[in-house]
Amino acid sequence: MTQPLLSLHGVTKRYGQVHANSGVDLDVLPGAIHAILGENGAGKSTLMKLIYGVETPDEGTIAWQGQPVQIGSPAIARRLGVGMVFQHFSLFETLTVVENVSLLVPGTKKELTSRIVHLGQEFGLGVDPLAHVHALSVGERQRVEIIRCLMVDPKLLILDEPTSVLPPQSVDLLFETLRKLSTRGVSILFISHKLEEIRSICTHATILRGGKVTGNVTPKDFDAQALATMMIGRDMPHLSPPEHTARGDKQLELSGVSVATDDPFGVPLEGISLHVRAGEILGIAGVSGNGQAELAAAISGETPLPKDMHGALCMFGQEVGALNPAARRKLGFSFVPEDRLGQGAVPELSLVKNVILTAHRHGMVQRGMIRRGRAHTFTRDCIAENDVRTPGPGAEAGSLSGGNLQKFIIGRELMLKPRLLFLNQPTWGVDIGAATAIRRRLIELRNEGCAILVISEDMEELFELTDDMQVLSEGRISARFKTNETAPEDIGRAMIGASKGAV
Amino acid sequence: MVFPKLIRRERASLPVLIAAPFLALAMAALSNLMLYAAIGVDPVAVFKAMLIDPFTSYFSFSEILLKAGPLLLIAQGLAIGFRAKVFNIGAEGQFILGAIFASAIPVYMPQATGVWIWPMMLVFGMLGGLAWSAITAFWRVRLNANEILVSLMLSFVAIQLLNYLLLGPWKDPMGFNFPQSVMFQLDALLPILLPGTRVNVSLILALLASLAAWFFVLRSFAGYRLEVGGLAPNAARYAGFSQSGAIWLSLLIGGAAAGLAGAAEVAGPVGQLQRSISTGYGYAAIIVAYLGGLHPIGIVFSAFLMATLYIGGDNAMVSAGLPIAAVSVFQGSLLLAYLIAVTFVRRKLVWPHRPTA
Numbered sequence: 001m002t003q004p005l006l007s008l009h010g011v012t013k014r015y016g017q018v019h020a021n022s023g024v025d026l027d028v029l030p031g032a033i034h035a036i037l038g039e040n041g042a043g044k045s046t047l048m049k050l051i052y053g054v055e056t057p058d059e060g061t062i063a064w065q066g067q068p069v070q071i072g073s074p075a076i077a078r079r080l081g082v083g084m085v086f087q088h089f090s091l092f093e094t095l096t097v098v099e100n101v102s103l104l105v106p107g108t109k110k111e112l113t114s115r116i117v118h119l120g121q122e123f124g125l126g127v128d129p130l131a132h133v134h135a136l137s138v139g140e141r142q143r144v145e146i147i148r149c150l151m152v153d154p155k156l157l158i159l160d161e162p163t164s165v166l167p168p169q170s171v172d173l174l175f176e177t178l179r180k181l182s183t184r185g186v187s188i189l190f191i192s193h194k195l196e197e198i199r200s201i202c203t204h205a206t207i208l209r210g211g212k213v214t215g216n217v218t219p220k221d222f223d224a225q226a227l228a229t230m231m232i233g234r235d236m237p238h239l240s241p242p243e244h245t246a247r248g249d250k251q252l253e254l255s256g257v258s259v260a261t262d263d264p265f266g267v268p269l270e271g272i273s274l275h276v277r278a279g280e281i282l283g284i285a286g287v288s289g290n291g292q293a294e295l296a297a298a299i300s301g302e303t304p305l306p307k308d309m310h311g312a313l314c315m316f317g318q319e320v321g322a323l324n325p326a327a328r329r330k331l332g333f334s335f336v337p338e339d340r341l342g343q344g345a346v347p348e349l350s351l352v353k354n355v356i357l358t359a360h361r362h363g364m365v366q367r368g369m370i371r372r373g374r375a376h377t378f379t380r381d382c383i384a385e386n387d388v389r390t391p392g393p394g395a396e397a398g399s400l401s402g403g404n405l406q407k408f409i410i411g412r413e414l415m416l417k418p419r420l421l422f423l424n425q426p427t428w429g430v431d432i433g434a435a436t437a438i439r440r441r442l443i444e445l446r447n448e449g450c451a452i453l454v455i456s457e458d459m460e461e462l463f464e465l466t467d468d469m470q471v472l473s474e475g476r477i478s479a480r481f482k483t484n485e486t487a488p489e490d491i492g493r494a495m496i497g498a499s500k501g502a503v
Numbered sequence: 504m505v506f507p508k509l510i511r512r513e514r515a516s517l518p519v520l521i522a523a524p525f526l527a528l529a530m531a532a533l534s535n536l537m538l539y540a541a542i543g544v545d546p547v548a549v550f551k552a553m554l555i556d557p558f559t560s561y562f563s564f565s566e567i568l569l570k571a572g573p574l575l576l577i578a579q580g581l582a583i584g585f586r587a588k589v590f591n592i593g594a595e596g597q598f599i600l601g602a603i604f605a606s607a608i609p610v611y612m613p614q615a616t617g618v619w620i621w622p623m624m625l626v627f628g629m630l631g632g633l634a635w636s637a638i639t640a641f642w643r644v645r646l647n648a649n650e651i652l653v654s655l656m657l658s659f660v661a662i663q664l665l666n667y668l669l670l671g672p673w674k675d676p677m678g679f680n681f682p683q684s685v686m687f688q689l690d691a692l693l694p695i696l697l698p699g700t701r702v703n704v705s706l707i708l709a710l711l712a713s714l715a716a717w718f719f720v721l722r723s724f725a726g727y728r729l730e731v732g733g734l735a736p737n738a739a740r741y742a743g744f745s746q747s748g749a750i751w752l753s754l755l756i757g758g759a760a761a762g763l764a765g766a767a768e769v770a771g772p773v774g775q776l777q778r779s780i781s782t783g784y785g786y787a788a789i790i791v792a793y794l795g796g797l798h799p800i801g802i803v804f805s806a807f808l809m810a811t812l813y814i815g816g817d818n819a820m821v822s823a824g825l826p827i828a829a830v831s832v833f834q835g836s837l838l839l840a841y842l843i844a845v846t847f848v849r850r851k852l853v854w855p856h857r858p859t860a
Contacts, residue, residue: 302740326743335741343737348515349730356727357742365724396515 003066005030005187006051006156011060013046020046021211023060028156028204033178033188035198035219037231038208039431044191047208048158051189052084053077078104083149084158089141093134097127097144105151112151119147123177138287139170146177157181158189163197164457167287167495175201193231195224207231232432248278251420251451252299253314259298259305267291267475269298274470274477276420276451281442283466283483284455285491288425291475292455293338296424299453300335301325315420329358334418336410338425338455340402344409347398351390352379354397355412362416378415386411387437403434410438414445421445424455439465459488471495507852520848524794524805527841534840535833539825548823553815556822563814565700569772570810572702573598573764575709577788578806579716580760582797584753586720587729588736591754593639593654594761595785596661597632601762602769603665604631606776609691610673610684620690625708625766632762633755635661640754644747650754662781669778684776693771705767710803712760717799729753761785783831787813790838796845809834 004027013021021043028034038044049055051062053071061068064080071077074084091100098113105112116129125143133141142162149157159178163171178188178201192198198205199219207215207230215230222230253275260268269291276282286292297303298313301324305313310321320328325335337343345354352375356364364374379393388408390400397405406426413421426442427435442465446452455472456462462469463483471478471494478494536546557563577594584591591597605628608620638657642648669682678685693703719726732739732749739746764784769776791809795802816830 300741301743324743324745325741329743337741339737342735343741346731346735346738348734353727356724357731357738360724368724369718369722370724370727 002029004028004063005065007063007066008047008051009061009063011047011050011057011062013043013050013055013057019211021050021057024208024211024213026206026213028187028189030155030187031182031185032204033182033190033202035202035205036189036191036208037193037195037198037205037219037227039193039232042208042231043211044208045160046211048084048160048189048191051077051156052082052158078152078154081153081155082158083152083154083156084160085142085145085149085162086160089145091133091141091144094132096130096132097136098129100133100144101129101148101151104148115151116147119150123150123180124173125150125177138289139166139173142166142174150181154186156187156189158191160191161193162190163192163194167492169492171197195227195231198227199224247280248449248451249317250275250314251278251316252276252422252453254299255312255314257298257305257309257312259294259303259309261294267294269294269475272298272472272477274453274480276453278419278451279446279449280467281446281452281454281465282480283462283469284453284472284477285459285462285469286457286472286495288457290473292424292472294475295472296335296338296422296455299422300337301328329416330361332417332419334358334413334416334421336406336413336421336423336426338428340405340409341398345397345405347396349397350394351383351397351400351408352376352393354408355379355382359412359416382408382411382415385415403430406430407434407438410441414441418450420451420453422453425457426454427456427458427461435461459491462491463488507854509846509850510853512849512851515849516847516851520796520845523844523848524796524801524841526844527794527837528808530840530844531833531837534836535829538832539829542826544823544825549819549825552819552822552825554811556818557811557814562700563818565697565702566814567807567810568697568702568706569700570813571806572706572709573768573784574788574791574809575803575806576705576712576764576767577757577761577784578791578795578802579709579712579799580757581788582792582795582799582802583716583720583726583729584757585792586733586797587749587753588733589643589750589753590651591636591639591654591757592651592789593636593656593658593785594757594788595781595783596654596658597635597758597761598765598768598785599658599661599665599781600631600635601628601765602631602776602780603668603765604628604634604762605766606673606684606687606769609687610776613685613688616688616690618690620688621693621770624691624770625763628762628764628766629759630762632758632760632765634758635762636754636758637751640751643750643754650750654754658785665776665778665781669776673776675775682778686775687770691770692774693767701772703767703771705764705771708763708767709806712763713799713803716802720799725752761788787834790834790841793838793845794841812837 006028008024008026011021011024012019024047036044036047046055050057051071053073053076056072062071063069069080098109098116101112101116102109113129120126125147127140127143127147133144162174166174182188190202202219205217205219206213209231219227254272257272258270267290272295274282298305305321311319313321315328315331315333318331341347355378356370356375359378362378364371376393383390383393386407388411389404400408410426427438430438442452454465466483469481469483469486469491471491473495481490536550539549540546557567577598581591581594605624608624608627635657636654639650639654642653643650669684673684675683675685693705696702696704696706728744729749729752731742732744732746736746768780773780787809791805792802795805812830812833816833819825820827
């Protein structure tokens with residue numbers, strides 16, 4: 001048996017009471033494409049941080065090519081030959097590709113430029129070295145990150161959920177690159193929770209659950225269902241596909257909404273038209289950073305619309321372009337934002353005070369004073385009805401886990417009895433159990449006649465949840481697809497087609 | 504070499520929050536006493552003069568109460584803004600404008616009598632402070648001009664305005680050319696609260712204002728909106744709370760409180776408009792507000808502490824030969840020490856330890 005390149009033994013990392021990793025053993029062989037599979041919160045990212053030297057383990061040993069090592073910082077990791085591509089890229093948007101590379105890699109700009117071109121040809125990572133990063137697509141930025149790692153000749157490359165930001169066609173390109181690297185003897189650690197991907201590319205898989213290793217398998221030998229069972233410890237919860245229900249009036253209508261942006265890296269919206277009827281769920285597919293944030297802010301009212309657009313946005317048949325979020329909420333509109341901590345909830349405040357944020361009109365304010373009893377009752381009901389795991393209504397919002405906080409926020413918005421509900425990335429970073437509960441609630445709500453609009457990056461979620469879909473790409477929106485007559489590839493094509501300016 | 508890291512706590516530490524002002528006071532006192540020793544002043548004598556003597560006589564204790572009034576008023580107003588992250592640093596200017604507005608009544612109507620005069624002066628003072636802070640609010644909302652700079656610079660404008668009035672139109676014609684207004688008539692002076700001292704009804708007003716601040720900050724919906732805006736501006740936008748409304752409200756409350764304090768100063772212990780009314784209350788109140796944890800009850804304590812330091816500092820100058828700058832140095836080091844201590848409410852130091860093999 002060959003000696004493993006990297007070998008972890010009994011590695012434990014604690015954050016306060018939480019064991020992010022406990023007694024993890026991991027062997028990565030040279031040239032392997034090794035998957036780290038697990039749900040959100042299973043400890044995948046912590047494990048990678050330990051290997052890359054961002055954190056140090058509390059217990060256990062790490063060996064590199066058979067020699068025990070202390071990886072005290074990312075610089076040490078890089079010297080050993082570990083490269084990491086983060087989920088959220090660490091590139092300076094105002095610099096060019098080669099300038100970004102030169103921050104980490106020694107050499108003159110001219111040398112680096114030719115090496116970037118060379119590596120690009122060798123591994124199918126074509127990117128213009130002199131382009132500014134802000135002008136690059138997400139896929140190209142990821143290539144820049146990978147190239148930057150490859151410049152220093154790594155023996156191990158860590159990719160943290162690399163496909164979550166890519167349209168389907170770019171995923172194939174990435175996989176081809178990874179296979180080429182693997183044949184050159186570079187080991188790859190591939191973090192993901194997407195089972196089919198792992199089965200198609202990885203040679204090994206280590207499965208994490210609750211910080212512990214629950215399996216070491218060859219992914220091709222198992223089907224997705226079996227891997228999922230290992231990953232979540234029970235059978236995959238199944239969601240019945242939404243049945244068709246009677247659709248009512250248009251509760252939300254955008255007709256040609258265009259919004260310019262002051263932010264140099266923002267995406268202007270160009271002529272967005274869509275509508276959501278009572279009793280239907282419309283999904284907005286697409287990769288984040290294509291106008292999702294701007295569209296969400298325009299619909300919620302957080303960004304005031306320009307005067308000539310005031311009539312282009314209607315809710316319940318009424319022009320609302322000039323109304324602020326509170327006034328729109330008053331009409332029967334609820335909104336679950338993408339950012340839970342700091343937008344949907346104030347981390348430093350108790351759950352009771354976070355309820356007042358949007359529910360204050362429901363009898364919680366009298367003559368300018370807060371009625372704390374009312375707010376407390378509302379909070380207790382919200383916690384109980386939505387299975388929010390927390391010590392109580394007095395707990396700070398920031399102390400809840402991501403999934404629990406999202407259940408709380410969605411629960412709060414649902415208790416406002418909206419006729420139009422808008423959610424931005426409703427289950428991002430939420431564990432499968434909670435995500436399924438959330439999706440089930442949304443379908444129930446739709447069946448009761450609520451109009452629901454969902455922006456999501458997660459294609460599986462949109463296919464499970466929505467009646468119709470539209471794709472948002474570079475600030476433009478595609479035609480409407482009927483979900484049950486559409487294949488994921490069609491949506492993928494729309495993501496790319498729109499970006500090339502085709503209609 | 505292993506350096507400790509500063510790591511965010513999972514939740515705010517209540518013990519540290521309560522201990523912070525005491526730790527700060529201890530650290531500041533210790534470092535300053537060492538400083539006094541270094542410049543050749545007996546630290547024990549200073550300590551006695553500063554922190555013990557003020558409480559040993561009825562009169563000097565009453566002087567503490569007198570000083571605490573304006574500090575308390577201004578700090579309560581400022582703290583409301585600071586909680587909303589609206590940094591009004593120009594309370595000194597708003598204080599001066601309050602004094603000027605209030606003085607307008609006795610200056611233009613020196614013969615007027617009636618019990619309406621001093622309450623009217625207080626109202627005028629509030630309006631003066633309000634107007635001065637409104638300038639800052641307007642430019643912040645209109646042009647996003649930084650309120651720290653605008654309010655601070657307006658304080659210097661206020662001093663020049665005061666100089667102009669006292670050297671020109673408002674100068675007492677019988678005042679031997681001194682830059683001061685006429686002495687105010689009896690009805691333009693605040694009633695004395697404690698007989699035999701200079702403590703007047705403005706102390707009651709300051710305590711009532713503290714009570715009102717408590718209700719506003721902890722119970723009112725407007726206070727809640729300001730708090731959310733300060734802690735998480737995106738959440739305030741999401742909820743639909745107006746940001747410009749928060750800026751206006753924060754600055755106007757701070758300005759009105761400082762203006763009221765300024766009016767109470769000229770209608771109280773000073774009894775006329777003078778250049779020396781600007782003694783830095785507006786800046787000291789910033790320290791008072793933070794030392795009190797921006798909490799209405801904490802501020803009551805910190806205002807009395809700061810007032811003690813003022814009186815004690817005066818004592819130490821006379822009896823222990825402390826230089827005049829020492830009080831300012833002490834105030835500054837107190838704020839610095841508090842800011843250091845309060846860092847640990849939400850953070851803690853962690854020494855990275857080696858993994859056990």
